[in-house]
Amino acid sequence: MKSIAALVALASLTAPLHAAPESRSIQASFFCFQYAPGVQSIQVPDGAEGQAVRLSTANITDAVKVTLAPGEPLLLFHADDKSKPAAKVTIPGDLSKALIVLTPAPAGSAEPYRGFAIDYTRERFPLGTYRLVNVSKHPVRGAIGRAYAEVKPGGVAGIELQGEEGTTHGVKFEFNDKGKWNRLTESRAAVRRDRRWLVCVYQDPKTQRMNLRSIPDRDYPVTAPDATASITP
Structure with missing residues (x-):
């Protein structure tokens, strides 16, 4: 019995480990239907320090690289204060290019914007x-x-x-x-x-x-x- 237990323990040590989910990157463009008070630019995570995006209520912004943490929504921040969230947006796992639409959140909301993503590929x-x-x-x-x-x-x-x-x-x-x-x-x-x-x-x-x-x-x-x-x- 001791030898069987030793073999089981050895097998558990040598079994391949499942790799932890990795972050993924997509291309994202933004459209802001109406500015939230005092927030006309946002900070977008790109895997490093992030990059600022100037929102527009008249045009769709140029695409930028966005890094998504596994299983987590896209978290956008105030451009002038990276500790203050500006919006949380759920990005479907099958999207490689997204158009994110932002609208002002109701008074009392945790973030100034609400947003959602649609498939921005030419196929869809x-x-x-x-x-x-x-x-x-x-x-x-x-x-x-x-x-x-x-x-x-x-x-x-x-x-x-x-x-x-x-x-x-x-x-x-x-x-x-x-x-x-x-x-x-x-x-x-x-x-x-x-x-x-x-x-x-x-x-x-x-x-x-x-x-x-x-x-x-x-x-x-x-x-x-x-x-x-x-x-x-």
Whole structure:
């Protein structure tokens, strides 16, 4: 029996150890729908001292390298005080390139921003499409020509432009409040296969006003103005 016990002990010492989970790096871009008071820049972890990112409410930022600790959310900090968290964002494990959308958190929250990540790869967010992100508490729907999407609160959906290059379609976005659909914006859009757009619907936590903003992909030289609407529910 002693010899068997010795063999078991020896086997446990020589058995291969499972490697501890390692940190991983992804490419991340940021869009800030509205600035939180006093926080217009953030510190992003990159495995060393981190790097500062100037947030924008008009454009999607250039991609930066982000280091993620295994099993932990992405922790962003104030740019001027690396000890103060600015946001915690869960990054799905299958994302290699993320677009992180930040909105001001309700009063009393631990961090000034709330955020979430969507897949920013060309495969999941292809050219010629609108990515509709609903950050409000109301259902939202959008139609561009015959292309249509309806998104629940906190949801994301794609709207793929239909028709020949240059064809112009009517655009209409609405939100539902107490069973009634209310207009966010109406305009027209041309079919383009060389770009993509983020469309973000957000409800201001202070005023409760619904806002919509369309942001073209920064990767391309787009000069079209943002479409913004403010509607009182």
